[in-house]
Structure formats: structure tokens, C-alpha cells
Amino acid sequence: MKNEWPLWEVFIRGQHGLAHRHFGSLHAPDAEMAIKNARDVYTRRNEGVSIWVVKASDIAASSPGDKEPLFEPSNSKIYRHPTFYDIPDEVGHM
Amino acid sequence: MYAQMVKSTGERVKALDEMGPEERAFQERVDADIKIEPKDWMPEGYRKTLVRQIGQHAHSEIVGQLPEGNWITRAPTLDRKAILIAKVQDEAGHGLYLYCAAETLGVSRDEMTEELLSGKAKYSSIFNYPTLTWADIGAIGWLVDGAAIMNQVPLQRCSYGPYSRAMIRICKEESFHQRQGYDIMMRLCEGTAEQKEMAQDALNRFWQPALMMFGPSDKDSVHSAQSMAWKIKQNSNDELRQKFVDQTAPQAEYLGLNVPDPDLKWNEEKQGYDFSEPDWNEFYEVLKGNGPCNKERMEARQKAWNEGAWFRDGLMANAKKKKARRMAAE
Numbered sequence: 001m002k003n004e005w006p007l008w009e010v011f012i013r014g015q016h017g018l019a020h021r022h023f024g025s026l027h028a029p030d031a032e033m034a035i036k037n038a039r040d041v042y043t044r045r046n047e048g049v050s051i052w053v054v055k056a057s058d059i060a061a062s063s064p065g066d067k068e069p070l071f072e073p074s075n076s077k078i079y080r081h082p083t084f085y086d087i088p089d090e091v092g093h094m
Numbered sequence: 095m096y097a098q099m100v101k102s103t104g105e106r107v108k109a110l111d112e113m114g115p116e117e118r119a120f121q122e123r124v125d126a127d128i129k130i131e132p133k134d135w136m137p138e139g140y141r142k143t144l145v146r147q148i149g150q151h152a153h154s155e156i157v158g159q160l161p162e163g164n165w166i167t168r169a170p171t172l173d174r175k176a177i178l179i180a181k182v183q184d185e186a187g188h189g190l191y192l193y194c195a196a197e198t199l200g201v202s203r204d205e206m207t208e209e210l211l212s213g214k215a216k217y218s219s220i221f222n223y224p225t226l227t228w229a230d231i232g233a234i235g236w237l238v239d240g241a242a243i244m245n246q247v248p249l250q251r252c253s254y255g256p257y258s259r260a261m262i263r264i265c266k267e268e269s270f271h272q273r274q275g276y277d278i279m280m281r282l283c284e285g286t287a288e289q290k291e292m293a294q295d296a297l298n299r300f301w302q303p304a305l306m307m308f309g310p311s312d313k314d315s316v317h318s319a320q321s322m323a324w325k326i327k328q329n330s331n332d333e334l335r336q337k338f339v340d341q342t343a344p345q346a347e348y349l350g351l352n353v354p355d356p357d358l359k360w361n362e363e364k365q366g367y368d369f370s371e372p373d374w375n376e377f378y379e380v381l382k383g384n385g386p387c388n389k390e391r392m393e394a395r396q397k398a399w400n401e402g403a404w405f406r407d408g409l410m411a412n413a414k415k416k417k418a419r420r421m422a423a424e
Contacts, residue, residue: 003410004204007197024260025194027203029406030413041187044180045267064133 007056008034010041012048020052028053096158096218096242097150098309098381105139107323124325129255132198140324144254145201146215147326152192153210153217157391159185161225162234170228174278178231181271188264195256211396219377220303222385229282229289229296235275237297237304237342243268244338245308253325276345283349290350297346298354302372306380308335311371339367 005027011020023042028034034053042048062070078084087094110118116135123130130136159182166182169175193203209215220238225231246268250261282293309315309331321327339358346353357370379385 003407004202005406005410007194024191024263025197026190029409030416033409033413040183041190044183044187061133064131064135 005029008038008053009056009059010034010038011052011054012038012042013050014048016049020050023047025056031055096154096245096307097147098216098218098307105320107319121323124253124323127251127253127325129258130253131255139320140326141199143321143324144257144326145196145199147321148192148196148199148257148260149201149206149209150216150218152189152196152206153215154221155185155189155192156210157217157221157395158238160391160394161221161223161387162231164225165228165231168228169231177274181235181274184267184271188267191260191263192257195254195260198256207399211392211399213383213392216381218307219380219385220307222380222387222391223299223303224387226299227292227296229278229292230300232275232278232282232293233296233300235271235273236279236345237275237300238307239268239271239275240342241304241307241338243272244334244341248328251325251328257326279349279351283351293349294351297351301354302376305335305338305369305372306374306377308332308338310374310377314374336366339369343367 006029007025008028008031009025010023012023013020023038026034026037026041028037031053035051038051038053043051074080108117110121113121117137120130120134120136120140130140162178162182162185166175166178169178193206196206197203206215210217220241225234243265246261246265250258250265252258252261279293279296282289312318312330312332315331318327318330322330343353343358353369355370357368359368360366361368380388383389
């Protein structure tokens with residue numbers, strides 16, 4: 001049992017014009033088989049038009065402990081949102 | 095339920111002020127319905143309970159292919175055969191979604207497979223009953239998948255993100271399973287007297303095992319309180335069982351079949367049916383491994399795993415060889 005197939009993360013483009021979205025993961029010996037398996041596991045009902053697979057071990061991720069230093073600074077920068085600015089009605093749609 | 099007897103910590107639920115700061119922050123997130131994700135801090139008991147529950151659930155999907163697979167070669171028409179193959183393939187898919195969810199908790203696929211094959215991990219008692227006639231395929235879709243949906247719909251709101259997302263995908267697909275089962279039952283009940291009798295016989299045999307799917311009665315369910323506090327279980331076993339009976343009894347009536355329970359009666363006051371409890375001794379015996387098909391099911395899984403070893407290893411060896419060749423060429 002030591003010979004476990006590696007884990008792949010599966011990304012699927014649901015429709016033309018949309019970005020690939022993470023769908024799930026699966027085990028496969030190589031990328032070619034991972035795509036074949038992803039087709040059977042994740043697109044049995046016409047869910048996709050394109051598949052990406054990435055070895056799970058090749059993904060670098062931010063750690064939950066870094067959530068505050070990474071994401072909190074943007075909380076106070078409300079001037080980045082259009083609603084921060086009051087534009088008089090007379091100006092019309094902007 | 096596909097996970098009927100999940101052992102939790104066995105300890106009473108702690109109050110917030112008895113918890114350390116990490117555990118309290120965790121519990122407050124759960125209480126606020128914020129999903130817990132794989133890398134977040136979690137109590138060891140939460141992790142272990144989830145590994146057991148998701149593992150049992152995944153194993154049930156995989157073993158659940160066997161009773162239905164039994165009828166693929168003997169489905170009455172080509173259409174029915176194609177539909178049954180699609181359903182059994184879905185069950186394999188559901189098992190895979192769930193194994194992946196469990197793997198995010200730090201358990202490997204091979205560890206889980208080993209636990210199933212050694213008998214250490216459980217799967218739902220329902221799959222240890224034989225499928226003797228074609229009507230059993232109808233009864234399984236209608237009753238077994240019906241009971242599974244009853245249990246899985248609330249699990250979509252489970253506190254653990256990967257499990258909740260797997261349940262959302264599964265629930266979307268599961269409704270086809272129940273409807274195809276009921277469709278088989280309808281056809282049989284519109285047919286000859288013999289066909290209707292076959293449908294009645296399947297209901298007779300699957301009614302009690304379906305009720306057992308929700309697990310032991312609340313008064314004997316020792317692990318529920320902690321799982322409910324952690325929101326990896328949302329409703330009690332008896333609540334879900336009642337809901338299932340209330341939904342299913344009128345469906346049986348529509349088919350013109352009799353639910354095999356002389357005590358089944360509408361109770362106006364509680365706005366639900368009264369019904370007899372299933373035979374809990376039988377339930378515990380089946381869980382212990384003494385059901386009609388436990389041995390056969392495990393043997394089939396072991397055979398598939400052992401006889402597939404050369405194939406899994408061969409594909410892996412081929413992948414390594416191709417990779418080495420590619421690297422040498424670069």
C-alpha cells in the first residue's frame with residue numbers, strides 16, 4: 001500500500017467565458033490519468049468545457065494564521081470602493 | 095444515515111468558559127456558522143470524529159455499489175441498464191468526493207482503505223442486505239436513497255467546509271437516484287399481480303433496514319450531543335426517522351403497497367405517523383458483522399483491491415518511467 005497515487009487538485013471551466021474554478025481533488029498516477037479521472041468524477045452531468053489538474057503538493061497556500069496581516073489592512077481602506085464617494089444626482093450616472 | 099454509529103469523544107460537551115482560548119475561538123466560529131477549513135485550528139476530537147464520520151460515509155457509498163451492481167447484467171431493459179450503470183457510477187463518485195474531504199483532515203486514502211478492508215471502519219448496515227429481485231433495485235432507490243437524502247440535506251450545512259461542499263454536490267445528484275427507484279416501483283405496481291407482489295415483497299424486506307439507517311434511538315445514542323455542538327450533526331436520529339416515515343408512508347399508499355407495520359397510523363395530534371421501532375438487536379448484529387451479506391461484501395471489496403494491485407502499481411510505474419524519460423530529455 002506504500003505505492004499510493006499522488007493527489008491532484010481539479011479545476012473546471014463551467015462554461016465558455018468563465019474562469020476555471022476549484023472543483024475537488026482525486027488520486028491518479030500522472031496528469032493524463034488525472035484529467036481522464038476528473039472527467040468521470042466531476043463532469044458526469046455536463047458540468048464543464050475544460051479541465052486543469054495540478055499536483056496538490058505543488059500548490060503553495062497562505063496559512064490561516066496569516067489571515068490578519070494579509071487581509072486586515074484592506075478593511076480600513078474604504079476609499080477603494082466607489083460607494084465611498086458621493087456624487088450629486090445632477091451629475092448623472094457615473 | 096450512511097454513518098450510523100460514529101463514536102465521538104465520549105465526554106460531555108464543555109461550556110465556553112471551560113475551554114482554552116483556541117478552543118473557545120473555534121467553538122465561537124462554529125456557533126456563528128463560520129465554516130472550519132482544513133488548515134484552521136480544531137480540537138483533536140473534532141478532527142477524529144469527522145474522519146470517522148466522513149470515512150464511514152465514503153465506505154458506505156463504495157460498498158453500496160455492490161447490491162445494485164448485482165442487477166446491472168440482469169436489468170429488464172437496455173434503458174434500465176444504462177440508468178442503473180449511471181447510478182452505480184454516481185455512488186463511486188460520491189465515495190470519491192467524501193474520501194477527498196476526509197483526506198483534508200490528514201488521513202490518507204490508503205489508511206482509509208485499509209481500515210475498511212480490515213473491518214475496523216464501518217459502513218451502513220443497509221448494504222448488508224441482499225438484492226433478491228429487480229424490485230429491490232426500486233426499493234433501494236426509493237427507500238435507501240430517500241433515507242440518505244433525509245440525512246444528507248442537513249449535512250450540507252455541516253461546520254466543516256470540505257464535508258459541507260461534498261454534501262452539496264452529492265445532494266444535487268442524489269435526487270435522481272430516489273426518483274429512478276420510485277419510477278421502478280410505479281411500473282411494477284402498474285403491472286401484473288406478480289409484479290406488484292414483487293414490489294410489495296421488496297418493501298417488506300427493506301422497510302425496517304431503511305429505518306435503521308438513521309442509527310439507534312435517541313435514548314441510546316451516546317455520541318450525539320458533542321457532534322451536535324460541533325455542528326457535524328444537525329438533527330437527532332429519531333427526528334430524521336420520523337421525517338422519513340412521514341414522507342414515505344403516503345408514497346407507499348400512492349403505489350397501493352402496504353407498509354409492513356401494523357402500528358403505522360397517522361397521529362393527528364403530533365401531525366406525524368406513529369410507527370414501530372425496528373428490531374434493534376438485528377441492527378447491532380448486522381453492525382457487528384453478522385448480517386446476511388457482510389461477509390460477501392467484504393470479500394468483494396478485498397478481491398477488487400487485491401486483484402487491482404498490479405494495475406495500480408503498473409500505472410504508477412509507467413508514470414514514473416515517463417517522468418524519468420522526460421527529465422532525461424530536458
